[in-house]
Amino acid sequence: MTMERSFKKEVQSLRLGDGETFHGEGILAVTKALLQSGVSYVGGYQGAPVSHLLDVMVDAEDYLKELGVHVETCTNEASAAAMLGASINYPIRGAVTWKAIVGTNVASDALSNLASPGVMGGAMIIVGEDYGEGGAVIQERSHAYALKSSIWLLDPRPDLTSIVRIVEKGFELSEATHAPVMLELRIRACHVTGSFEAKDNIKPNVSEIHPTSPAPHNFARLSHPPVTFAHEKLKVEERVPAARDFIQRERLNELFPGDLKDIGIIVQGGLYNGTLRALERLGMADLFGESRVPVLCLNVTYPLVPQEIRSFCADKKAVLIVEEGFPEYIEHMVSTELRRGDVQTRLYGKDVLPPAGEYTQEVLMRGLAQFLIEAKPARLDTAAVGDRLNKMTAHLPAAQHSLRDLPPRPPTFCTGCPERPVFSALKLTQAETGNRHISADIGCHCFGLFAPFSMGNSVLGYGMSLASAAAVGPNVNKRPIAVMGDGGFWHNGLITGVTSNLFNKGDGLLIVFQNGYTSATGLQYMPSSKASRAGEGQTADIEQTLKTMGVKWMRKVRTYSVGKMMATMKEALASTEHGLKVIIADGECQLARQRRVRAEDAGKLTRGERVVRTKFGVDDEICTGDHSCIRLSGCPSLTVKPSPDPLRTDPVASVIESCVGCGLCGEVAHAAVLCPSFYRAELVRNATWWDRTLFNIRRTVISWFAGRPQQAAMPQGAMPAAAREQVTAKVSA
Helix, strand or coil: CCCCCCCHHHHHHCCCCCCCEEEEEHHHHHHHHHHHCCCCEEEECCCCCCHHHHHHHHHCHHHHHHHCCEEEECCCHHHHHHHCCHHHHCCCCEEEEEEHHHHHHHHHHHHHHHHCCCCCCCEEEEEEECCCCCCCCCCCCCHHHHHHHCCEEECCCCCHHHHHHHHHHHHHHHHHHCCCEEEEEEHHHHHCEEEEECCCCCCCCCCCCCCCCCCCCCHHHCCCCCHHHHHHHHHHHHHHHHHHHHHHHCCCCEEECCCCCCEEEEEEHHHHHHHHHHHHHCCCECCCCCECCCEEEECEEECCCHHHHHHHHCCCCEEEEECCCCCCHHHHHHHHHHHHCCCCCEEECCCCCCCCCCCCHHHHHHHHHHHHHHHCCCCCCHHHHHHHHHHHHCCHHHHHHHHHCCCCCCCCCCCCCCCHHHHHHHHHHHHHHCCCCEEECCCHHHHHHCCCCCCCCEECCCCCHHHHCCCCHHHCCCCCEEEEEHHHHHHHHHHHHHHHHHHCCCCEEEEEEECCCEHHHCCECCCCCCECCCCCECCCCHHHHHHHHCCCEEEEEECCCHHHHHHHHHHHHHCCCCCEEEEEEECCCHHHHHHHHHHHHHHHHHCCCCEEEEEEEECCCCCCCCCHHHHHHCCCCEEEECCCCCCCCCCEEEECCCCCCCCHHHHHHHHCCCCCCEEEEEEEECCCHHHHHHHHHHHHHHHHHHCCCCCCCCCCCCCCHHHCEEEEEEEEC
16 A cells, blocks of 8 residues: 555554554554454544554555454544444444544534434544644644533553553443543554553454444434433433543552642643653753652543542642643633632742643743742752752853844645646736635645645635635635645545535535645545555545536646646636636656656666656856746746856755656746746666667757767677666757
């Protein structure tokens, strides 16, 4: 299967048995823990930082069939959440996964209807909370969904043994309380490396191998009035107390003692490592995790156990709540429990720590130091803590100042990305037809929001670009444009965008990037991919689907044909015909293509066959230093270098070694009528006699026109067979 990386090693580690040692990343430990828990089914929608879970499961499909585990790559998070419906009526365990709050948003309807009747078999939702500076989504958390729907929220300490135990106990908690659980994994927890002692995988009692009989009708198991009113009472009167009893009995939350007994810290499990590291840097803990400040680590952040909270705080004059994100749900709940228990401990939280944003080491050190200085615990020199903080952070203002002097480096498309030329064409088209409202979407094409294209007026959700332009068209005097990837098309765009537009007789231009993969999440297959995950053929076609839905105006254009793409865009925007116009921008993801081509070329070279690699370059003598080519493409392989001409001070354009030969630079130069300084070169390995003859002829002719003496022709046998690589063509673009 085509993926971001190979998972052969990880697949083998899933087979480890009792007593063997598992080495790897946190998210892979979760994958193994699912099998050790006896899951019957796993599904989800890929997305960082939990992509590896589903990717490894797919690669291990043969082994999972031996266990009887069903794996499904869902079209979106809602369909993944709906899979958990199997655990409502049957005593089978299942898990689904997706990316962050954005996935939880999509799945929220199914989650509400799942949590209302509850479950018989353990049901687990694994959410990769992509929060903070390293995140790629809106800065919210799934915590609110857990609170509103009574889904127990697990936030394990980033340690593989702890993570695996929480996964296994999470299923037990789900079954003991008849409620689904949500496992929250931050980026650091997903990618923390370590080891744990493995157990044997459990073949589920109910599975593809051992199917059960259909469940009888039971109206009480449905999320439908009037039983939903009874479900609410069950949540409050039975499930919450049962969950608290289980959490306390199994000691899911961890207490770490310290000698400064009159203060304490309550921390989310996922932030434990960062908090301990900050304490160590302040001299309040050692490298082995022994803290002077007592710490209550909440591996379960909802529901909280009142007895644990009150017991921890009762003998302390001050406690700090380390909770990332806003609002401060845990701080409010802890405060409520202390007041109800008449515990007068002073609470610190968002008063010494920032109300929002990622809790980096600098943030944690400053917040912890302020807490210690204000709380004034006995037997602690708080002045020394302040001095240590100042020494640890003294260099930061100077470093930040120097960073401001660096030029901005916006993220951009991969070298050779087939989506870049579409934005080049769109930029040239707008230069002629005027500015347009452009509804952007989630995916690789989001890089069009940045320089040098700087296009996009809204991003409202995966596959929702066309829907977000619905009220723009009638109120703006120019036809709006929506861009969408093929991943977004199948995820949400077909129904919320295309179907709604056709039903409401809308107008506008939709550009669908058809690169063949869900590229931004690791090159997973989708319904319109040329091959399926099982190696079979394509299961759906975007063009045919749009025709079936009723789209009348549709064009399919090769993405790298900038001139043709421009003409097609202008035709769509100038058309007097009312209705949806669709351009399918067709071009295989360059990352997938390069991996495929490299493997094919390696095989050819091994067999001694001819291999051709195309490269582009810029003629220094012709380039004027205008740099329009760079402003219109933004390719990472296109840069500048000093001009070799002493009479010209402007640097000239240059194509560096990372060029993959997509041809965009030449296409842009031609479409924009720029200077003819680009040339194409073909590098041939295992050259034939005709290649060498043609090379010598061309070199002779070029030397005549250049007025230079001809170099000696290369003898046919002069180049070793193992290294016959030469430039056979230098053609102006």
